[in-house]
Every structure is written in structure tokens, then in C-alpha cells.
Amino acid sequence: MADITMPKMGFDMTEGLIVRWLKKVGDHVNKGEAIAEIETDKVTIEIETFVSGTISEILSPAGTRAAVGGVIARTGEAGAAVASKPAAAPAVAATPTAVAATPAAVAATPAPVAAAAAPRAAVTTTSSTGLKASPIAKRMASEHGLNLGDIQGTGPSGRIVRDDVAAAIAGNPTPVARPAAAAPVSAALPAAAAGATVVPLTSMRRTITRRLTQSWQSAPHFYVSMDIDMGATLELRKQINAPLAKDQQVSINDIIVKACGVALAQFPYLNASYVEEGIQLNPNVNVSIAVAIDSGLVAPVITNTDSRTLGGVAREAKRLIALARDGKLGAENLSGGTFTVSNLGMYGVTTFDAIITPPQCAILAVGAARRVPVFKGDSNEVIAANICSITLSADHRITDGAEAARFVAEIKRLIENPLTMLM
Amino acid sequence: MAILTVREALQQALHEAMQDERVFIIGEDIGHYGSTYGVTAGFLEKYGPERIRDAPIAEAGILGLATGAAMAGMRPIAEIMSVNFSLLAFDIIINHAAKIYSMFGGKFSVPLVMRTTNGWTQLSATHSQSFDAMFAYIPGLKVVAPATPADMKGMFRAAMADPDPVIFIEHTLMYGIKGEVPDGDYVVPIGKSVLAREGRHITVVTYSRMVHLSLQAADILAQEGIEVEVVDLRTLRPLDMSVALESFKKTNRAVVVTEDWQSYGTSAEITTRLYEAGFDYLDAPIQRVNFREVPMPYAKNLELQVVVTTERIVAAIKKVLNRS
Numbered sequence: 125m126a127d128i129t130m131p132k133m134g135f136d137m138t139e140g141l142i143v144r145w146l147k148k149v150g151d152h153v154n155k156g157e158a159i160a161e162i163e164t165d166k167v168t169i170e171i172e173t174f175v176s177g178t179i180s181e182i183l184s185p186a187g188t189r190a191a192v193g194g195v196i197a198r199t200g201e202a203g204a205a206v207a208s209k210p211a212a213a214p215a216v217a218a219t220p221t222a223v224a225a226t227p228a229a230v231a232a233t234p235a236p237v238a239a240a241a242a243p244r245a246a247v248t249t250t251s252s253t254g255l256k257a258s259p260i261a262k263r264m265a266s267e268h269g270l271n272l273g274d275i276q277g278t279g280p281s282g283r284i285v286r287d288d289v290a291a292a293i294a295g296n297p298t299p300v301a302r303p304a305a306a307a308p309v310s311a312a313l314p315a316a317a318a319g320a321t322v323v324p325l326t327s328m329r330r331t332i333t334r335r336l337t338q339s340w341q342s343a344p345h346f347y348v349s350m351d352i353d354m355g356a357t358l359e360l361r362k363q364i365n366a367p368l369a370k371d372q373q374v375s376i377n378d379i380i381v382k383a384c385g386v387a388l389a390q391f392p393y394l395n396a397s398y399v400e401e402g403i404q405l406n407p408n409v410n411v412s413i414a415v416a417i418d419s420g421l422v423a424p425v426i427t428n429t430d431s432r433t434l435g436g437v438a439r440e441a442k443r444l445i446a447l448a449r450d451g452k453l454g455a456e457n458l459s460g461g462t463f464t465v466s467n468l469g470m471y472g473v474t475t476f477d478a479i480i481t482p483p484q485c486a487i488l489a490v491g492a493a494r495r496v497p498v499f500k501g502d503s504n505e506v507i508a509a510n511i512c513s514i515t516l517s518a519d520h521r522i523t524d525g526a527e528a529a530r531f532v533a534e535i536k537r538l539i540e541n542p543l544t545m546l547m
Numbered sequence: 548m549a550i551l552t553v554r555e556a557l558q559q560a561l562h563e564a565m566q567d568e569r570v571f572i573i574g575e576d577i578g579h580y581g582s583t584y585g586v587t588a589g590f591l592e593k594y595g596p597e598r599i600r601d602a603p604i605a606e607a608g609i610l611g612l613a614t615g616a617a618m619a620g621m622r623p624i625a626e627i628m629s630v631n632f633s634l635l636a637f638d639i640i641i642n643h644a645a646k647i648y649s650m651f652g653g654k655f656s657v658p659l660v661m662r663t664t665n666g667w668t669q670l671s672a673t674h675s676q677s678f679d680a681m682f683a684y685i686p687g688l689k690v691v692a693p694a695t696p697a698d699m700k701g702m703f704r705a706a707m708a709d710p711d712p713v714i715f716i717e718h719t720l721m722y723g724i725k726g727e728v729p730d731g732d733y734v735v736p737i738g739k740s741v742l743a744r745e746g747r748h749i750t751v752v753t754y755s756r757m758v759h760l761s762l763q764a765a766d767i768l769a770q771e772g773i774e775v776e777v778v779d780l781r782t783l784r785p786l787d788m789s790v791a792l793e794s795f796k797k798t799n800r801a802v803v804v805t806e807d808w809q810s811y812g813t814s815a816e817i818t819t820r821l822y823e824a825g826f827d828y829l830d831a832p833i834q835r836v837n838f839r840e841v842p843m844p845y846a847k848n849l850e851l852q853v854v855v856t857t858e859r860i861v862a863a864i865k866k867v868l869n870r871s
Binding site: 258259260261263278279280283285286 | 828831869
């Protein structure tokens with residue numbers, strides 16, 4: 125007997141949703157084989173088993189959530205389990221423990237009737253362990269597009285009750301025990317215009333909705349903008365890229381990401397997370413890059429951005445963007461980000477304000493580099509310059525305006541003196 | 548507006564009813580003795596033995612006579628001293644009074660009012676019961692159980708005006724309860740429930756004497772910041788759940804308090820109605836507070852274990868609110 129547990133697919137993952145099982149009770153699995161598809165806050169991914177054996181029990185059926193480390197299935201040793209249990213009989217289907225006996229049948233014949241029936245019985249018996257929520261909690265969650273699995277229940281036996289959903293709607297996902305109280309939740313949605321169609325939220329849309337709403341409502345955002353002269357960076361990029369094949373070339377965004385990485389290493393509070401106990405200074409500098417894809421938005425992470433070379437950043441960014449476009453990003457690519465760079469320059473956007481991605485402290489919104497007339501130094505001579513506006517959104521719980529300004533100024537200094545980043 | 552006891556309010560209502568020449572009162576010990584709970588004291592002297600009729604201990608006879616008189620155009624008030632004695636008249640009430648209108652094609656109606664009492668206090672097993680559910684179960688009857696002096700007066704007036712047999716349920720432990728009663732013509736319609744207290748955390752649905760205990764429970768819980776809304780149903784048939792449901796949709800939680808046994812009792816119907824119409828608003832299982840399901844003990848200490856107390860209501864409310 126061995127346990128198959130919910131893996132931790134990222135440093136802030138606490139639980140996973142079983143989307144579907146790729147194996148059923150009675151199936152033999154080899155170490156490293158994909159057994160189920162799970163969904164975390166960030167990604168849907170197949171998980172692999174670390175043990176070989178025959179699946180004897182599925183404890184978290186599709187559609188349920190399991191905590192990280194929680195047992196989601198068990199394997200029974202073919203043979204050993206057989207010896208210790210009576211032969212699988214029709215009555216077996218009633219109890220999950222008896223299902224453990226089915227490996228025998230599997231081993232004996234390719235598709236015996238008993239084995240086929242057993243998995244279904246196992247799923248039925250365990251599905252009652254699903255989420256408990258009161259009818260009004262379910263209705264409110266559905267009306268607000270919330271996933272009940274994301275809400276902590278405070279009712280008897282962990283039942284999700286009205287106030288838990290109200291708290292989640294209010295963007296306070298850690299519900300405080302309070303009397304039946306308040307929560308003036310308007311149950312009714314505004315009447316939809318006649319003829320309107322409602323597009324159901326995709327899992328990604330729901331995640332974006334939930335996380336950014338939470339950020340917007342819990343993190344007091346403030347903004348610091350600055351103009352950067354891109355002249356030196358554009359010149360350097362030209363020199364770097366000249367001998368390189370197209371797929372090796374460095375983008376402006378890569379240089380900005382690298383600059384952020386270097387600056388973040390000097391400003392630990394901009395590389396921090398607001399947690400219940402205080403301000404968590406994250407040990408690594410991992411810059412996420414926002415990538416628009418057909419179904420929405422993902423932000424893969426360039427780990428250790430500060431210590432990678434510019435070329436290393438560029439190569440990693442290219443690889444991640446390709447994975448993102450192909451929908452192949454894994455949880456390891458999406459978790460652990462400590463800062464985000466969002467660039468809408470390619471669309472001609474000059475400036476914009478971004479919403480911080482929790483649990484990060486800040487996000488940098490990068491506009492297009494544009495040719496504008498500027499005064500040359502202190503003189504009255506007007507020259508052409510390539511100016512790029514950047515706007516930092518920062519969490520006021522963690523940092524303040526002056527620090528944010530110094531941080532943005534450091535990014536400006538690095539980009540305007542890009543050689544300092546290459547040393 | 549005068550402050551009256553339930554007894555005084557009923558006396559006022561009965562005196563008003565007696566203004567109608569078709570009205571007479573019949574019951575055990577209502578004349579010379581002035582009735583067990585003193586409600587008709589002085590009536591015999593005032594209205595004479597023709598209209599204030601002491602009856603033998605024969606409940607079927609009392610109700611049978613009242614039913615016939617009602618069919619013949621009179622407006623009888625039949626007093627059954629204790630609801631426990633009404634068992635002897637069940638055939639008349641259920642198979643005659645409640646059925647005549649529909650079985651005779653509407654040619655006769657039975658506009659009688661049967662006054663009776665619930666209650667306990669060391670009256671032992673056979674004299675401490677409630678048959679509210681048994682009356683309320685019967686189509687053709689109307690069943691009212693007011694809680695306040697004002698409602699006693701106003702609903703008695705409505706009962707007298709009603710063309711159908713009305714079971715008017717009083718309570719031996721409520722006759723001394725005081726409250727404001729509007730002067731003069733005052734009618735409270737049958738089949739209209741009412742908010743007895745506003746609150747926003749939980750709804751207590753109840754009627755009759757339990758309204759008062761529920762209000763006491765609400766007072767106690769208010770000190771802990773729990774705001775209890777109390778709904779007084781006032782009528783059991785026809786049962787008006789509109790106020791209770793309105794409240795439930797606001798609070799999402801309910802406790803149903805009735806002074807009868809739980810299984811198949813009035814709370815079963817009330818709770819079911821809340822579940823049926825309020826399902827989407829439900830946030831916690833509804834709790835019920837009722838008599839414990841045993842024949843009522845005579846011993847005082849045991850009796851107090853069986854009956855509904857304020858403490859039990861408070862505990863049920865806290866349980867629903869998941870507060871200990």
C-alpha cells in the first residue's frame with residue numbers, strides 16, 4: 125500500500141482541484157506516469173505518480189479539492205493485497221476498502237466485470253466527502269462566479285455558509301468569525317439586457333477575476349511614473365543582436381526585465397509579499413512577464429532574474445512565451461513570481477496602470493518607446509529622443525512613495541546605462 | 548388604548564360579541580362558576596341563563612349543540628375548558644362542523660367559535676397536551692392561537708364574524724399577560740402573521756405563548772449582539788408564512804418554537820414550509836424547540852425538563868448561528 129498525495133506545484137499552492145482522473149481503480153500505474161489532471165490557482169496540469177502499483181482507491185474524485193500533501197489515491201501492491209483480502213465479489217462494490225481487492229481481478233483477466241463496476245462504486249462512496257455548503261452560500265457563489273473550493277468554510281464541520289461567501293465577495297478570503305451579521309449582499313444581479321448572451325467564465329477567467337479582485341480590494345495601490353530615455357538601450361540592443369540569429373535576439377522587454385531584476389535585488393521591500401504575520405521578504409528575485417494569450421493572460425516566471433545574464437533572461441523569456449502560446453506552461457513556470465512586468469508597448473500604448481498580482485508587492489507597466497523632441501541636457505537645443513514611460517503600481521501596505529520612486533529611478537538609471545547590467 | 552390582561556381583553560371581546568342577539572355561550576362551569584379561568588365571570592348575571600348556558604360534562608354534546616345552532620343561524624361560542632377534553636368532541640368537530648359546508652353544497656355554514664385552552668403546570672399527562680396540529684390538520688376548520696391581549700380581542704372579533712368553525716386556542720399560562728389593547732371596534736384578521744420583534748441575524752417563527760418566551764430569548768441574546776427577529780404566526784389554518792419567509796430571506800436562519808410535540812406537530816409543517824419556499828436562502832439547518840416527546844410528567848422537576856424554556860430557545864438559536 126502506498127499513498128498518492130496532492131503535490132505542491134508552486135510555493136503558494138495550498139490545494140488543488142482534481143479536474144479528472146486519467147486512471148481508475150484497478151489500473152496499474154508506473155512511477156512517473158500521469159494519473160490525474162489537476163487545476164491550481166494558476167494552471168491545469170497533469171500530475172505524475174511517484175510510486176508504481178495498482179490503484180486501489182481514489183479518495184478525491186474529480187471535481188473535489190485536496191490540500192497539498194493530502195492523500196488523493198492509494199495503490200495496493202498487486203499480489204499482496206490479493207492475499208490479504210477475500211476475492212472480489214459483487215457485494216464488494218459497497219465499501220471502498222473492499223475495492224482494494226479488485227487488483228486481483230485486474231491481474232487475472234483484462235477487463236473483468238467486477239473490476240469495471242468497482243471504480244464506479246468507489247467514486248460514489250467517496251463523492252459524499254465533497255464540499256459542504258449551505259444553499260444560500262452555493263447560490264451566492266454561483267451568482268458571483270466564485271468557486272466554492274476557494275472559500276474556507278466556517279460553519280459546523282467546515283460547511284461554507286453565507287458569511288464565508290460574503291467575505292469572499294468582499295475580497296476578504298480569510299473570513300473572521302462574526303455573528304450572523306451584516307454582509308448586506310445584494311443577491312439579485314442587474315437584469316440582463318434583452319437578447320444579451322452570457323459567456324460562462326473559463327477557469328482562467330475565474331482565476332483572473334478572483335485574484336485581481338482580491339488584489340484590488342485588499343492591496344491599496346499607488347502609482348509612480350517616470351520617463352526613460354531608451355537611446356542607450358536601443359543602441360546596445362542593436363550591437364548585441366547584430367551577430368545573432370533571430371531566435372537568439374534580445375528584446376527591449378528583456379532588457380527592462382533584467383533591469384527590474386537587478387533593481388529588485390537592491391530593494392527587498394519591492395520584492396516582498398504582504399502576509400498575515402507581516403511583510404515577507406522573498407529570498408529570490410523572480411520576475412513574471414505578462415503574456416497575452418487567446419484565452420486570457422498568463423504570467424510565466426523568469427526565476428533568479430537578477431543573477432541571470434541578459435542573454436539568459438532573453439532565452440528564458442522566449443522559451444516561456446512559446447510555452448504560453450502553446451498552452452504548455454507548467455505550474456513550475458507560473459508560480460513563485462515576486463514581481464511582474466507588463467508591457468503593452470507593442471500595441472502603441474504610451475502609459476497605463478496595472479493591477480498588482482497577489483502576493484507580489486508591485487507590477488511595472490511599460491509603454492511604447494516613442495520618438496519625441498527633448499532638450500539636450502541643460503541646453504536649449506532640441507533633439508530627437510526615444511522615450512518610454514513606465515508606471516509602477518505598488519502595495520502601500522508594504523512600501524511607500526519615496527521608496528517606490530527610488531526603485532523606479534534605479535530602473536531608469538539601469539536602462540539608461542545598460543552596460544552596468546552586463547558587468 | 549388601554550393596558551389589559553389577556554383575560555380582560557377576552558372578556559371585552561365576549562361582551563362585544565354578546566351585543567349580537569344570535570350569540571350565546573355554552574360550556575362547563577361557565578355560568579355559575581364564572582369559568583375555570585374566570586373569563587365569563589359575571590356573564591350569567593348580565594346576560595341570563597338563556598344565553599349563558601352551563602353544560603353537563605359532555606363535550607360532544609356541547610359541540611353538537613353548537614354546530615346545530617350555528618347551522619340554524621345562531622352564532623354559538625362553545626367553551627371547552629381544556630383542549631384535552633375536546634378529544635371527546637372530535638367526531639363532531641372534524642366529521643360534522645368542519646364538513647357540513649362542503650358536504651351540503653354550501654347550503655349550511657357553521658359559524659361557531661370553540662374557545663379552548665392549552666396549558667400545563669402539574670396537570671399531568673392527560674391534561675397537559677396540545678392538539679394544535681390535529682385541529683390545524685383539518686380542512687374546513689380555521690385555527691387561531693393569538694399571543695397578545697390585543698390579538699385576543701381583535702382575532703376573537705374576526706372569529707365571530709367568520710362563516711366557518713373557528714378553533715380559538717388560548718393558554719392557561721397567558722391569561723395574566725398584559726398588553727396594550729386598542730379601544731372600540733378592533734379586528735385582527737384571521738390568516739395574517741405579524742412581526743413581533745425585528746432583528747437581522749436569525750428568525751424565530753412561533754405563535755401563542757411561545758411568542759413571549761421567544762421575545763425573552765431575544766432580549767437575552769441582544770446582550771450578546773445577536774439580533775433575533777420574532778414572527779408571530781397568530782393563525783395555524785390558514786397558515787400565513789409570508790412574514791416568516793420574508794424574514795428568513797433576510798436572516799437565512801430560523802428556529803421554530805412550538806409548545807407541542809415535535810414529530811408531526813405544528814413545527815413540522817412550519818419548518819417544511821420554510822424549507823420548501825426558502826431553500827435558496829437557507830444557510831443552516833433549521834432547529835426546532837418543542838415539548839420533549841413523552842407523556843407530560845406530573846413531578847414538577849420532570850415537567851420542567853419536558854416543556855419549552857427560554858434557555859432551550861437561546862441554545863437552539865446559538866446552535867443555528869454556530870455560536871456556543
